[in-house]
Amino acid sequence: MRVSRSTSGERVASDVTAAAHYDTLALWGRPPDPANAERVARTQALVPLGTRTVLDVGCGDGSSSAALLDRVPVVVDLDLSPRALRFVAGVPVAGSITALPFPDRSFDVVLAAEVIEHLPADVMARALAEMGRVAGHWVIVSTPNGEQLAARQAACARCGRRFHPNWHQRRFTAARHRRLAPAGFEWRRTDGVGTWRQSLVLAAGRRAVGHLVQGDGLTCPHCGHGQVVRPAYNLGQRAGLRLLAMAGPLVRPRARWIVTAYARRGSA
Numbered sequence: 001m002r003v004s005r006s007t008s009g010e011r012v013a014s015d016v017t018a019a020a021h022y023d024t025l026a027l028w029g030r031p032p033d034p035a036n037a038e039r040v041a042r043t044q045a046l047v048p049l050g051t052r053t054v055l056d057v058g059c060g061d062g063s064s065s066a067a068l069l070d071r072v073p074v075v076v077d078l079d080l081s082p083r084a085l086r087f088v089a090g091v092p093v094a095g096s097i098t099a100l101p102f103p104d105r106s107f108d109v110v111l112a113a114e115v116i117e118h119l120p121a122d123v124m125a126r127a128l129a130e131m132g133r134v135a136g137h138w139v140i141v142s143t144p145n146g147e148q149l150a151a152r153q154a155a156c157a158r159c160g161r162r163f164h165p166n167w168h169q170r171r172f173t174a175a176r177h178r179r180l181a182p183a184g185f186e187w188r189r190t191d192g193v194g195t196w197r198q199s200l201v202l203a204a205g206r207r208a209v210g211h212l213v214q215g216d217g218l219t220c221p222h223c224g225h226g227q228v229v230r231p232a233y234n235l236g237q238r239a240g241l242r243l244l245a246m247a248g249p250l251v252r253p254r255a256r257w258i259v260t261a262y263a264r265r266g267s268a
């Protein structure tokens with residue numbers, strides 16, 4: 001079992017734990033909410049007209065690429081999770097984003113929608129390299145924008161370590177996206193989609209107060225345990241959390257997601 005390290009040096013999900021987590025049926029097959037539907041539409045708008053082949057890596061249930069089948073003859077959906085692949089509309093392929101089972105430049109467009117924020121740093125680098133290898137013309141990537149990971153943390157009931165409930169590993173910005181172009185590719189554009197409010201100060205406040213996300217179905221990426229700590233907040237903590245909630249609307253809204261297109265140099 002391989003253990004990866006995030007940029008902060010923390011041990012994070014092993015492949016075995018990650019495969020089990022992402023194979024959770026409850027995650028998949030739900031229609032996207034209106035905000036995510038807008039994200040999907042804006043992502044698909046970056047797939048050029050005339051595209052013949054698209055690979056959607058880390059596709060989950062395929063909701064980010066299904067509608068492309070109206071105008072793209074071949075959509076291949078690749079994911080670690082066989083259960084998620086039951087829902088895809090394209091050609092399902094079970095596999096890892098770090099070892100794509102395709103020859104170089106097999107697809108006009110390779111898409112990773114809401115995937116790379118889940119990957120430890122070394123895995124993300126390999127994934128982007130693989131996407132660039134199999135993409136003929138375009139690589140399209142979307143992530144949350146400016147997410148303050150400290151604002152949403154759960155604590156494992158077994159090992160006590162903290163983690164983001166969606167296993168997000170790092171924060172992305174438009175400037176960061178510009179630097180992610182795979183070898184042989186260049187940044188072309190980044191679009192912001194939707195809105196949310198993210199604040200470093202409020203995130204630090206929630207952390208200081210001891211706020212913990214609760215919920216069922218959260219899996220610890222460090223040890224694989226499926227129960228999180230359910231905190232009993234004291235009066236001081238409750239007052240602090242109320243103040244932070246009141247301050248939330250004062251934070252300037254920003255785009256919730258960023259979607260970026262990279263073009264192969266000398267192409268398109």
Ligand SMILES: [Zn+2]
Pocket residue numbers: 156157158159160161220221222223224225
């Ligand atoms: Zn744990």
